[in-house]
Amino acid sequence: MSGKVYVGVDLGGTAIKVGLCDESGKLLQTYEGPTGAELGSDEVMERIAQYIRLLVEESPFKWEDVAGIGAGLAGFLDIPEGIVRFSPNLKWHDVPVKKILEQKLDKPVTIDNDANVAALGEAWSGAGAGISNVVCYTLGTGVGGGIIIGGKIYQGFAGMAGELGHMSVVPDLEAIQCGCGQMGCLETVSSATGIVRMARDAVQRGDKTSLAMIQNITAKDVFDAAKVGDEVALRIVNRAAYYIGRSMAAIAVVLNPQRFIVGGGVSKAGEILFQPIREIFRKYTPLQVQENVDIVPATLGNDAGIVGAAGLNLR
Structure with missing residues (x-):
């Protein structure tokens, strides 16, 4: 061959x-x-x-x-x-x-x-195939990202572009310190680590939730509980989704990508995560900027x- x-x-x-x-x-x-x-x-x-x-x-x-x-x-x-x-x-x-x-x-x-x-x-042959301008989120232990402009990776002058997990999006009164040293990063609330932290905090406060019955809570446990109507779990999922959507709104008015692609283990939660992300994105993005922009799951996996x-x- x-x-x-x-x-x-x-x-x-x-x-x-x-x-x-x-x-x-x-x-x-x-x-x-x-x-x-x-x-x-x-x-x-x-x-x-x-x-x-x-x-x-x-x-x-x-x-x-x-x-x-x-x-x-x-x-x-x-x-x-x-x-x-x-x-x-x-x-x-x-x-x-x-x-x-x-x-x-x-x-x-x-x-x-x-x-x-x-x-x-993902931009080459996955969820962004055929699209020149996309922004990708990877939601795992942390929050990673990548920016593709004109079909090419945008790296910035020092190669640090696309550090989406370190966008400061959480208000000061709610913010905690991120592993990078800054306060209020997206990673602190929208990564698997952040979701588990919020769940543990809720259990420690004595919030009424089925998560209190689980010894070692995972992000999947939180999503599973939210899907069956656990109000505390649903609140955590919506908070994680809220800040992803807000970060996308900020990116959209600067880069105006045609598509946001969300991958990583957390993205496997499905529509319980993607629906509120899309709603928040539409709420905080000007109509002219959000027109024909979609938010989809990654397809290539590992x-x-x-x-x-x-x-x-x-x-």
Whole structure:
């Protein structure tokens, strides 16, 4: 089989996922192996190279068909130089990922933030396929984001664009400190961590809720309780949705994207989350700005990072 293919690398703290995509963004084949982060960056780089070679060897393609390699990583990156300045998960400082992988594989390598590449994946062949301007939210342990303008990732001058979880949206009297050090960030109320915190606070206050019967509350527990009419759980879900909708309204008047895409584990809650988000967005966004703008769930799931990373050398 011939034709150009692109390799995407999703580098996590425990697993490295690699995949082959064609020029349309279709994921053709994947391979996954342990990261081995505790063994140091040299070992991790060697494993990435090994996994990529195994991926291609097990595919119908030849090594010369590989046109480029992209990698999505969590942390603070020097994207033009391809250097991981600091990665808390991997405990890396100043690792020249681009240079090392290009030496090992003799292919062009591009890196970017993991949330950015997930957004690019959705924009390329997921929920944003065919749309040039989208904003993606990833609602998980934290709140990540990515901005796609004209089909390309918008990084800002220092690569920090798209940090949607750190928009300050909660009023001072209700705000708590975020892990970033600032007060009132979206992440404190609309992430899985924030939702669980609000649920635990309600139980500790003695609010009447079925959540009091659960020893280790999860975000899914909160959504499940809300779906069967638990008023406390519903209040928490609506609060999380409210601030997502308000943040989208603020973004809309600046960037005017055609679509907001919401992914991550929290987004699996479905319409009980999406309906209030849409209502708040419409309430706080001028009619002319919200016209023909939609808010939809992501479709690529855990593959978004691989697909988006593969597209870094194409888009």
